[in-house]
Amino acid sequence: MKLLILCCLVATAFAAPAAPSFNPADAQVVRYDSEVNPDGFRYAVEQTDGSRSEAQGSLVKVGEDVALAIKGVFSFIIDGVTYTVNYTADENGYQPTIEQGPGGAVPPGVVASLLG
Secondary structure, eight states, rough: HHHHHHHHHHHHHSSOOOOOOOOOOOOEEEEEEEEETTTTTEEEEETTTEEEEEEEEEEETTEEEEEEEEEEEOOOOOEEEEEEEEEEEEEEEEEEEEEEEOOOOOOOHHHHHOOO
């Protein structure tokens, strides 16, 4: 009898429908803020798939020139793991730091693409 119950439980587990998959193309914007001024900008975007992006930039004097300095963060989810990239981009180049949520390591391809 116990074997019959065990077989029924195993069969039920295998017959259960798969978790619905989410197509990133179906993501909807749930928040969008943007502000552009003569001396800089600011924006924030969040989507239903959990990804988000925020940045602010301002003009800075670099020697005799003026450059755009940007600080920002963006995050995305791969296989249930949230990856967050904090960055600055200024006269010293693009400087990211990558953090990962529980459950995974930063894939080498992601690191390579972010570091150029």
